[in-house]
Amino acid sequence: MRPLVVDIDGTITDEDRAVDPRVFSVLREWPAPVVIATGKAFPYPVGLCEFVGLPTRAIAENGGVVCTDGQVAIEGDREGAQAVLHAYVEAGYDPGWGEADLANRWRETEVIVRRESPLAPLEQLADEQGLEVVDTGFAYHVKPPDIDKGQGVAVAAERLGIDPGEFVAIGDSVNDVDTFAVVGDSYAVANADDRARAAADTVCESAYAEGFLEAIVAIETGATNGDNER
Secondary structure (H helix, E strand, O other), rough: OOOOEEOOOOOOOOOOOOOOHHHHHHHHHHOOEEEEEEOOOHHHHHHHHHHHHHOEEEEEEEHHEEOOOOEEEEOOOHHHHOOOOOOOHHHOOOOOOOOOOOOOOOOOOOEEOOOOOOOOHHHHHHHHOOOOOOOOOOEEEEEOOOOOOHHHHHHHHHOOOOHHHEEEEEEEOHHHHHHHHHHOOEOOOOOOOOHHHHHOEEEEOHHHHHHHHHHHHHHHOOOOOOOOOO
């Protein structure tokens, strides 16, 4: 069975970002390496691996942090991203996470802002720092333009001694497009955004975690029709 790269939000969750418990046994019992690749802060995929019972193989913060079997690589521009967030708040805009800001508290390489907050000033401030803003459908991520999940997959694959083309990826968002570009096969769940759907080799009929489970069945049986639809 081929190794997997699996997104979290929108892929193994429901629309409210609650992880579907049916995916736990699938991931834990998969007979090849599983890499969790997410835009979430580093502790989230680590915690997921811990509680599912997986080796800690995680790509976090859109490729800014890569952890495989005890090795951690941190890339990105945390200082620049923090400067953008500070300037955004100083300009009178609310990032939207409340005083505790649990969304950014543990981030190593980027910051995020709620999608309900104004985008244009955030993009302008990010550009001044040489950074970009990526809308993942869940938040605006302020990150370096030269760091992405696909690069994280390449790093993880090298450490695991696996060619990136051996991996199958399952995702739902624009930040999964770079992952889809480096792996051998890719599946977008039905709720995926337009760019992810266009980049995927196969688009599932089902959404969210149900789509993930559909993709798993297809991977197990080798089913594909090659026309970007199932």
